[in-house]
Amino acid sequence: MAQRHLDPMNPEAAPGEAPAEALAGYLRAQATGFLRALRTHRETGGGAAAGAGESSEAALALRRSARRISGTLHTFRPLLDADWSESLRPELAWLSGTLGREHAYSARLDRLVTALNRLSGATGFPTQPAGSVPSARTAAARTAQAPPAQPAPDRGTLTVGAAKAGALLDRQLTLARTRAHSAALQALGSSRFHAVADNVAVLASEVPLTPTAPTADLRPLAAAAHDRLRDAVTGLPLHTAGRPYNAEALIHGLSPDTVPHPQDAPWHQVRLLLRLHRYALEVLHPGAVPVDVRLLAAGEALNRHRDASEAASAAAAAARTPRIAPATAYALGVLHADQRHEVEAARFAFQQSWQKEAVSTS
Amino acid sequence: MAQRHLDPMNPEAAPGEAPAEALAGYLRAQATGFLRALRTHRETGGGAAAGAGESSEAALALRRSARRISGTLHTFRPLLDADWSESLRPELAWLSGTLGREHAYSARLDRLVTALNRLSGATGFPTQPAGSVPSARTAAARTAQAPPAQPAPDRGTLTVGAAKAGALLDRQLTLARTRAHSAALQALGSSRFHAVADNVAVLASEVPLTPTAPTADLRPLAAAAHDRLRDAVTGLPLHTAGRPYNAEALIHGLSPDTVPHPQDAPWHQVRLLLRLHRYALEVLHPGAVPVDVRLLAAGEALNRHRDASEAASAAAAAARTPRIAPATAYALGVLHADQRHEVEAARFAFQQSWQKEAVSTS
Numbered sequence: 001m002a003q004r005h006l007d008p009m010n011p012e013a014a015p016g017e018a019p020a021e022a023l024a025g026y027l028r029a030q031a032t033g034f035l036r037a038l039r040t041h042r043e044t045g046g047g048a049a050a051g052a053g054e055s056s057e058a059a060l061a062l063r064r065s066a067r068r069i070s071g072t073l074h075t076f077r078p079l080l081d082a083d084w085s086e087s088l089r090p091e092l093a094w095l096s097g098t099l100g101r102e103h104a105y106s107a108r109l110d111r112l113v114t115a116l117n118r119l120s121g122a123t124g125f126p127t128q129p130a131g132s133v134p135s136a137r138t139a140a141a142r143t144a145q146a147p148p149a150q151p152a153p154d155r156g157t158l159t160v161g162a163a164k165a166g167a168l169l170d171r172q173l174t175l176a177r178t179r180a181h182s183a184a185l186q187a188l189g190s191s192r193f194h195a196v197a198d199n200v201a202v203l204a205s206e207v208p209l210t211p212t213a214p215t216a217d218l219r220p221l222a223a224a225a226h227d228r229l230r231d232a233v234t235g236l237p238l239h240t241a242g243r244p245y246n247a248e249a250l251i252h253g254l255s256p257d258t259v260p261h262p263q264d265a266p267w268h269q270v271r272l273l274l275r276l277h278r279y280a281l282e283v284l285h286p287g288a289v290p291v292d293v294r295l296l297a298a299g300e301a302l303n304r305h306r307d308a309s310e311a312a313s314a315a316a317a318a319a320r321t322p323r324i325a326p327a328t329a330y331a332l333g334v335l336h337a338d339q340r341h342e343v344e345a346a347r348f349a350f351q352q353s354w355q356k357e358a359v360s361t362s
Numbered sequence: 363m364a365q366r367h368l369d370p371m372n373p374e375a376a377p378g379e380a381p382a383e384a385l386a387g388y389l390r391a392q393a394t395g396f397l398r399a400l401r402t403h404r405e406t407g408g409g410a411a412a413g414a415g416e417s418s419e420a421a422l423a424l425r426r427s428a429r430r431i432s433g434t435l436h437t438f439r440p441l442l443d444a445d446w447s448e449s450l451r452p453e454l455a456w457l458s459g460t461l462g463r464e465h466a467y468s469a470r471l472d473r474l475v476t477a478l479n480r481l482s483g484a485t486g487f488p489t490q491p492a493g494s495v496p497s498a499r500t501a502a503a504r505t506a507q508a509p510p511a512q513p514a515p516d517r518g519t520l521t522v523g524a525a526k527a528g529a530l531l532d533r534q535l536t537l538a539r540t541r542a543h544s545a546a547l548q549a550l551g552s553s554r555f556h557a558v559a560d561n562v563a564v565l566a567s568e569v570p571l572t573p574t575a576p577t578a579d580l581r582p583l584a585a586a587a588h589d590r591l592r593d594a595v596t597g598l599p600l601h602t603a604g605r606p607y608n609a610e611a612l613i614h615g616l617s618p619d620t621v622p623h624p625q626d627a628p629w630h631q632v633r634l635l636l637r638l639h640r641y642a643l644e645v646l647h648p649g650a651v652p653v654d655v656r657l658l659a660a661g662e663a664l665n666r667h668r669d670a671s672e673a674a675s676a677a678a679a680a681a682r683t684p685r686i687a688p689a690t691a692y693a694l695g696v697l698h699a700d701q702r703h704e705v706e707a708a709r710f711a712f713q714q715s716w717q718k719e720a721v722s723t724s
Contacts, residue, residue: 162616244607245606247703332692337703338609345607
């Protein structure tokens with residue numbers, strides 16, 4: 001009952017004891033979830049057409065557990081067997097990265113196609129056969145043996161340039177997604193993955209705590225995770241981000257550098273620290289679900305920041321394809337700038353929700 | 363003294379009498395200014411290299427007076443000889459349009475070159491020889507016989523695409539500006555212009571008021587101008603404009619239509635009505651200079667809206683030049699989207715200042 005009145009932004013304020021048993025319980029639960037998702041994935045044929053939907057859900061669930069285990073090992077590492085947890089973490093990061101890539105390419109293509117339609121004045125989503133609307137295509141794309149869905153943009157409302165840009169992005173991102181899918185399947189069949197699964201199975205039965213852990217207090221470690229987040233946010237240009245239309249995100253939009261915008265990196269870092277903070281709160285307050293909605297809003301703004309940043313890069317990369325038509329390049333330029341403005345909008349949204357956080361916890 | 367405490371948004375609230383003499387006085391003053399500017403323009407050689415700066419200033423002053431006379435004839439037309447003022451107004455509009463075009467092309471090129479530099483990550487203005495920085499180039503460009511200044515973009519910080527886009531825009535807008543300059547010089551030497559000048563000379567000595575004008579009240583007519591402004595603002599999508607990053611201005615950014623954005627038209631209309639309202643306030647309160655700063659801020663936001671809208675169109679038009687390189691087209695796409703976001707930012711700025719107006723006058 002008391003957990004309903006927690007201040008989720010301030011782990012130190014948690015009433016009562018937060019025993020190390022909560023840590024072990026959380027890790028066991030995540031490990032069990034991991035193994036269950038793995039079983040489902042195998043039973044649904046690892047992405048074969050018949051169980052594509054469940055298989056894809058299972059892969060996402062695997063990744064979700066892997067991220068939580070990895071983050072928890074990091075935040076509470078003084079309470080866990082050091083050698084064991086330090087060897088497991090990079091393996092979980094590898095797994096989570098490999099499993100996430102297919103979905104990321106799918107989502108990026110959806111985002112860019114949706115933007116192209118919006119920029120072409122198409123009201124809402126294009127009116128296409130159900131089999132080719134972006135979300136359905138994404139689902140279909142997750143099937144393993146099925147060939148990639150053919151692009152079918154609604155060319156009636158698109159200029160030639162926008163239609164060609166859409167087709168080019170579809171080709172490039174579908175190819176990347178297909179490769180990512182194969183890589184994920186290969187990873188899940190590898191001995192490297194089996195070693196990870198064995199380690200997670202250990203975690204499901206007995207969490208390797210240090211001898212002093214059972215009497216330790218989790219809250220200082222969770223508070224340290226919160227401090228790292230707060231410090232990183234302090235380093236962000238929040239004053240600028242809070243002034244709408246500051247035009248910061250498109251600076252260097254035409255610079256000769258082809259690397260991702262360096263100005264995005266601190267925001268990506270805060271996104272990771274916010275996630276670690278959220279996982280630490282889950283460990284401390286297993287009943288407090290969902291976590292503070294404003295914390296979720298801040299996290300969603302940073303996800304949107306990351307997605308728009310990567311979509312903008314994909315549009316810029318597509319524009320460097322040799323021998324494209326000027327109209328295609330023009331459309332990709334508009335699309336790139338549009339997504340960089342989404343980046344700016346996401347920073348504004350983060351600033352707004354963070355400001356509310358700051359007020360509510362002061 | 364009382365005029366210092368006027369509420370400039372509400373002409374009805376003006377204390378004391380506002381006699382028709384104020385109208386005649388205002389028109390006489392503007393006509394005198396017009397004739398003085400015309401004399402200066404002729405003395406400085408009509409734009410010959412020696413007196414280019416003064417000549418250009420004189421042309422702007424001519425236009426400034428022409429706009430004020432025309433607007434005042436419109437707002438207070440029941441008090442003025444109808445045939446005379448109705449025949450003069452379109453001629454003043456022709457003159458003001460012809461004189462404004464050269465400056466508009468110059469300013470548009472400056473805006474686009476500045477944006478290209480910003481988008482290329484050049485900090486502030488490019489470090490170029492003084493003769494080629496945008497503002498100096500604009501001034502030089504106003505000279506008549508001098509050949510158009512050569513573009514000298516700072517290619518060190520520009521991608522090939524941005525540099526080529528800049529050179530293309532420079533060529534196209536410099537050509538347009540040169541033509542506008544010739545057209546303006548030709549207009550100022552035409553018999554059509556001499557007829558306008560003769561009419562304005564009449565105005566400087568004796569304003570053709572109607573017989574009932576001397577006892578009339580100016581305030582209802584000024585209030586009607588204010589009402590027309592308020593009604594037009596009511597029709598604007600201010601609720602949307604007040605939500606930052608609403609992404610409205612770039613809708614249709616890639617639509618097949620090549621006409622200017624229809625969504626911009628009501629804003630342009632409000633800009634004209636705001637100017638008429640401002641001129642009416644100048645008639646009523648000749649001492650109250652400057653007019654309310656918030657009114658000026660609203661007007662500046664609408665100027666910025668117009669400028670960005672036209673710059674975005676110029677970038678889109680340049681992208682339709684045959685046989686340009688894809689990199690050039692890409693840069694023009696980014697530039698177009700950037701300027702459409704400036705349009706959106708200007709609407710937000712207008713909404714903010716108008717909201718303050720509304721609160722201050724309620």
